[in-house]
Amino acid sequence: MTKTASQPARSATPVPLKADPSRETRDQRAARLLASYRTVRDETERRAAPLSAEDQLIQSMPDASPTKWHRAHVTWFWEQFLLGEHSPGYQPYHPDYAYLFNSYYVSAGPRHARAQRGHLTRPGADEVTAYRKHVDAAVAAFFETADEATLTKLEPLIEVGLNHEQQHQELLFTDILHAFAQNPIPPAYDPAWKFPSSTRTGDEWVTLMEGIHTIGHTDESFHFDNEKPAHRALVGPVKLARNLVTNAEWLAFMKDGGYRTPTLWLMDGFATVEREGWDAPGHWRNIDGANSEGWQIMTLGGLQPVDPSAPVSHVSYYEADAFARWSGKHLPTEMEWEVAARAGHLNDAFGLVWQWTRSSYAPYPGYRAIEGALGEYNGKFMVNQYVLRGSSLATPDNHSRVTYRNFFYPHHRWQFTGLRLADYAV
Numbered sequence: 001m002t003k004t005a006s007q008p009a010r011s012a013t014p015v016p017l018k019a020d021p022s023r024e025t026r027d028q029r030a031a032r033l034l035a036s037y038r039t040v041r042d043e044t045e046r047r048a049a050p051l052s053a054e055d056q057l058i059q060s061m062p063d064a065s066p067t068k069w070h071r072a073h074v075t076w077f078w079e080q081f082l083l084g085e086h087s088p089g090y091q092p093y094h095p096d097y098a099y100l101f102n103s104y105y106v107s108a109g110p111r112h113a114r115a116q117r118g119h120l121t122r123p124g125a126d127e128v129t130a131y132r133k134h135v136d137a138a139v140a141a142f143f144e145t146a147d148e149a150t151l152t153k154l155e156p157l158i159e160v161g162l163n164h165e166q167q168h169q170e171l172l173f174t175d176i177l178h179a180f181a182q183n184p185i186p187p188a189y190d191p192a193w194k195f196p197s198s199t200r201t202g203d204e205w206v207t208l209m210e211g212i213h214t215i216g217h218t219d220e221s222f223h224f225d226n227e228k229p230a231h232r233a234l235v236g237p238v239k240l241a242r243n244l245v246t247n248a249e250w251l252a253f254m255k256d257g258g259y260r261t262p263t264l265w266l267m268d269g270f271a272t273v274e275r276e277g278w279d280a281p282g283h284w285r286n287i288d289g290a291n292s293e294g295w296q297i298m299t300l301g302g303l304q305p306v307d308p309s310a311p312v313s314h315v316s317y318y319e320a321d322a323f324a325r326w327s328g329k330h331l332p333t334e335m336e337w338e339v340a341a342r343a344g345h346l347n348d349a350f351g352l353v354w355q356w357t358r359s360s361y362a363p364y365p366g367y368r369a370i371e372g373a374l375g376e377y378n379g380k381f382m383v384n385q386y387v388l389r390g391s392s393l394a395t396p397d398n399h400s401r402v403t404y405r406n407f408f409y410p411h412h413r414w415q416f417t418g419l420r421l422a423d424y425a426v
Contacts, residue, residue: 033158065175087138224405226405238425243420244355321356352393355417363379387407
């Protein structure tokens with residue numbers, strides 16, 4: 001993707017790839033893991049740095065979390081699953097932090113209610129910084145003293161921890177943006193921020209002929225458990241839009257009464273539209289009347305005019321599905337998306353907006369959650385949600401891949417979520 005110089009840059013240093021054990025000494029492995037750990041941890045702090053203590057406290061809705069909580073939760077993850085279980089003699093930094101900053105790991109103990117995270121005025125942002133520094137020092141000491149067998153055994157856990165923190169880095173951006181969007185005098189995370197450029201090249205549609213394809217992760221590079229087992233699936237014939245749906249196309253949908261036409265919507269979707277009063281994508285504001293010049297969007301750079309050429313963002317599955325019906329098309333399945341993206345057929349598959357698919361989030365054939373508390377990471381959410389593919393402008397670098405399965409409930413739209421269309425091939 002193309003990034004403007006003013007866009008909040010994402011981490012440019014990769015999470016560690018598995019090295020050849022026969023060519024890596026214990027000290028080299030420890031140094032590699034520590035360098036990657038510090039890179040990811042520093043990126044979290046870089047993203048939080050422009051925010052005041054008051055900014056870090058706010059929780060604008062139950063689905064979002066305060067920045068301060070994100071910073072503390074990912075630190076608790078390292079303390080709980082690495083230091084607490086594998087560093088002999090380690091004592092938790094604070095006896096109450098496990099209760100405050102556990103998220104949904106039931107087997108790890110009781111936890112504070114998610115919807116009440118914004119009530120935690122204490123510990124303050126500075127105390128969370130001290131907590132992070134304490135755990136960082138303990139992790140560094142662990143890497144420096146653990147023997148080779150221990151480092152080898154724990155590298156998969158360390159990779160999960162790094163990728164877990166990157167997921168919260170993305171949430172840090174989307175959650176603070178949602179909070180700022182509630183402010184009548186809209187703040188800017190970075191006043192110079194601009195939406196990154198999109199690509200529109202090649203034919204409008206790409207055709208996938210009928211065939212059997214391998215879906216899912218096929219090697220031992222890092223992946224989450226929901227990306228496996230790799231399996232064979234029948235895909236096609238189908239046509240996929242090479243380009244993402246734009247704001248200009250969405251404005252046409254709005255002008256044609258898209259939000260007021262119940263026959264375009266799933267029943268639950270139209271009920272949500274009526275209940276929430278939706279008449280445009282999330283974070284849009286009509287400033288000067290119902291026309292393209294009057295619509296503005298709340299961004300990380302503050303309130304900006306809607307760019308007709310930019311990909312539409314902050315739309316729910318319900319909205320994406322209704323737009324597809326209005327267009328006489330449908331959304332692709334996640335298998336169709338993966339086959340097309342793997343072949344390089346899709347423009348902006350990564351780095352701008354996550355793309356809704358019409359695939360329910362469900363286990364692949366033969367799926368088994370990993371053992372222990374980390375088995376709660378993905379498997380228990382495989383119901384009533386839909387799969388999104390790709391990545392967004394908020395996704396940290398080196399955190400996307402063609403098999404990545406993101407998932408949200410169909411009414412969610414505070415993430416950078418958009419769509420591309422599919423059509424029946426004739």
